[in-house]
Amino acid sequence: MGLEKVLAFIAKLCLRGEPLALAIDKGRELGMLKGLNGDLVYSKAREFLIYYHSLSGSPRERAEKFLRGMGRPAFPEWAEKRIPRLRLEAEASIRRNYWFWVNPFKGDQDKTLREIGEKIEFERDNDFPELYRVTKGDPSKVKAFKEGRAVIQDKASFAVVKALDPKPGELIYDMASAPGVKTALMMALTEGRAEVVASELSRTRLEKELSFLKLLNVDLRKVHLIQADSRNPLIRRADKVLLDAPCSSSGMIPNDPCVLLTLTPEKVKSFSELQREMLKTAVEISNYVTYSSCSVFPEEGEELIKGFKTLRLSFGEPSGNGVRFWPSRGTQGFFISVIIDRKG
Ligand SMILES: C[S@@+](CC[C@H](N)C(=O)[O-])C[C@H]1O[C@@H](n2cnc3c(N)ncnc32)[C@H](O)[C@@H]1O
Numbered sequence: 472m473g474l475e476k477v478l479a480f481i482a483k484l485c486l487r488g489e490p491l492a493l494a495i496d497k498g499r500e501l502g503m504l505k506g507l508n509g510d511l512v513y514s515k516a517r518e519f520l521i522y523y524h525s526l527s528g529s530p531r532e533r534a535e536k537f538l539r540g541m542g543r544p545a546f547p548e549w550a551e552k553r554i555p556r557l558r559l560e561a562e563a564s565i566r567r568n569y570w571f572w573v574n575p576f577k578g579d580q581d582k583t584l585r586e587i588g589e590k591i592e593f594e595r596d597n598d599f600p601e602l603y604r605v606t607k608g609d610p611s612k613v614k615a616f617k618e619g620r621a622v623i624q625d626k627a628s629f630a631v632v633k634a635l636d637p638k639p640g641e642l643i644y645d646m647a648s649a650p651g652v653k654t655a656l657m658m659a660l661t662e663g664r665a666e667v668v669a670s671e672l673s674r675t676r677l678e679k680e681l682s683f684l685k686l687l688n689v690d691l692r693k694v695h696l697i698q699a700d701s702r703n704p705l706i707r708r709a710d711k712v713l714l715d716a717p718c719s720s721s722g723m724i725p726n727d728p729c730v731l732l733t734l735t736p737e738k739v740k741s742f743s744e745l746q747r748e749m750l751k752t753a754v755e756i757s758n759y760v761t762y763s764s765c766s767v768f769p770e771e772g773e774e775l776i777k778g779f780k781t782l783r784l785s786f787g788e789p790s791g792n793g794v795r796f797w798p799s800r801g802t803q804g805f806f807i808s809v810i811i812d813r814k815g
């Protein structure tokens with residue numbers, strides 16, 4: 472089958488809300504990838520989805536134009552009009568960078584690091600000593616990651632937990648916890664000595680989180696997984712709260728460009744409303760709340776934090792009462808802020 476048909480098929484699934492990896496798997500199941508190189512389809516599909524909004528016509532027509540070299544990386548027009556730098560961010564999203572950390576709960580960390588070094592190249596991150604940046608190779612195919620001895624995590628997502636600064640003995644309420652990457656990191660950074668109440672609305676995602684934490688050997692006597700709507704708090708008080716909010720995922724383009732195809736102003740607005748409600752609950756539970764969202768829109772970031780007293784963070788690009796990470800700086804797009812007092 473021609474590449475343009477496969478790309479159009481993938482775009483149609485993205486338009487229905489499927490992530491890219493799943494769309495590719497479906498194409499493979501249907502035999503559409505026969506005779507095509509899977510890695511090439513994946514990288515072409517990523518690029519095509521990032522170009523999608525700059526092309527016109529049906530998914531098939533857009534795929535044909537893309538393969539003829541037309542178009543440019545683009546966010547939807549309404550978004551670029553509001554935030555001009557998104558053009559640059561779309562272009563930067565074509566490249567995906569990887570970072571990882573080594574799991575202290577499984578195997579010997581030095582040995583794991585040596586083993587990874589036989590397959591890919593990496594260096595220690597400039598800001599965070601526990602984090603490594605991949606300089607050459609694809610970590611997703613390396614055994615240590617599949618076995619949970621090391622964890623792939625974007626630097627911006629890692630920075631969220633650094634902003635939370637978990638300490639041994641602290642009780643932490645993680646209000647939106649699945650699939651559990653940040654919960655796992657909180658435990659790793661405290662050598663398993665923090666206690667986390669991890670709540671999550673989606674049962675399926677909570678089950679994934681449980682499998683992930685088990686794979687990593689995280690002590691489940693210290694992590695309490697609960698299916699709940701965090702707008703109705705499960706606990707009255709915690710030393711710290713992490714609200715890694717459900718969001719438009721507009722900062723996740725390098726990770727999964729499918730999110731571009733379903734991005735609408737209404738979606739941004741409705742997530743912003745949900746985030747405001749969750750934040751209201753968060754600040755009642757603790758006077759140390761890390762708020763983060765993987766979105767490029769101020770409604771899901773700066774605008775929600777206006778008027779709060781916040782901590783000054785030593786990493787990221789200062790923006791409003793928080794910091795931002797951007798694809799043009801190599802990471803996913805994230806907003807992070809640490810609230811240390813309620814509105815006056
Ligand atoms: C950005 S993700 C969290 C990622 C997670 N912190 C991690 O690092 O792996 C947001 C999560 O919030 C969940 N969610 C959405 N609405 C919620 C609500 N009202 N209460 C609790 N969780 C909710 C979503 O299902 C999703 O899993």
